[in-house]
Amino acid sequence: MYAKAAQRIKSSRRCVAFTGAGISVESGISPFRGKNGLWNKYDPQIFDIHYFNTHTKHSWEVIREIFYDLFGKVRPNAAHYAMAELEANNMLSAVITQNVDNLHYDAGSIIVHEFHGSLKTIICLSCRAKYKISEIDLNILPPKCEKCGGILKPGVVFFGEDIPEPARTNSFNETKKADCFILIGTTGMVAPANMIPTTAKSNGAKIIEINPCVSEYTSSITDIFLEDKATIAMEKLMEELEKI
Ligand code: APR
Numbered sequence: 001m002y003a004k005a006a007q008r009i010k011s012s013r014r015c016v017a018f019t020g021a022g023i024s025v026e027s028g029i030s031p032f033r034g035k036n037g038l039w040n041k042y043d044p045q046i047f048d049i050h051y052f053n054t055h056t057k058h059s060w061e062v063i064r065e066i067f068y069d070l071f072g073k074v075r076p077n078a079a080h081y082a083m084a085e086l087e088a089n090n091m092l093s094a095v096i097t098q099n100v101d102n103l104h105y106d107a108g109s110i111i112v113h114e115f116h117g118s119l120k121t122i123i124c125l126s127c128r129a130k131y132k133i134s135e136i137d138l139n140i141l142p143p144k145c146e147k148c149g150g151i152l153k154p155g156v157v158f159f160g161e162d163i164p165e166p167a168r169t170n171s172f173n174e175t176k177k178a179d180c181f182i183l184i185g186t187t188g189m190v191a192p193a194n195m196i197p198t199t200a201k202s203n204g205a206k207i208i209e210i211n212p213c214v215s216e217y218t219s220s221i222t223d224i225f226l227e228d229k230a231t232i233a234m235e236k237l238m239e240e241l242e243k244i
């Protein structure tokens, strides 16, 4: 299977990767679903924009605990670095990620479309001013805008919010051009992100999926299923690519 996947990538005209929480699990970040999933411990409604607007302090407290206490302290793993290497070797055109942890950039990937935004940006809900997380003191919650005193919100997409531009347009444009699509570590449970792989498929791309478990995609659109953890699978794939 790995040799077949490597052949497919090598012979592709344009290969794009689509990643989910699973690629960051081996960096120490919990996934949302599955046995150690965050949604087993926390109520997903905390990430609903209406809850954030009405229970801002509590929502911020949980977000700080789940994400910001780790953010900037965890490192990319071999799978992130392999994606960056594929891009550097002109075998990968872009990464579309649902993750907000910045680990693809930290690993050296250049073309990364952050479909669900990023923790590294903080936005004012009133005047839309943008701040870097390093400029904000999270000891005082909710953080307030220096410019207008408005409430600041993490630059990530909450349930009930639109996908940010230009990430949305760029992601679908990349997807439509791809003839090879590598899915890593995603259940495919969340729309509209889960339309990305199905759009790739309907545009004729070959789907290579990396996941230790089956997902919504495996029996529906996946052509080559590499049933492994992301780091193991990417190391095996890179070895096979070396041989051809
Ligand atoms: N390597 C690869 N995949 C893994 C690994 C690993 N080491 N460990 C777990 N996985 C897989 C799981 O089998 C599962 O399919 O990663 C996936 C994690 O699924 P989710 O937690 O649902 O993550 P994701 O699909 O990215 O969630 C999509 O849901 O809550 C929202 O906005 C959030 O972006 C997120 C979206």
Ligand code: ZN
Pocket (backbone or CB within 6 Å): 124, 125, 126, 127, 128, 129, 145, 146, 147, 148, 149, 150
């Ligand atoms: Zn403001």
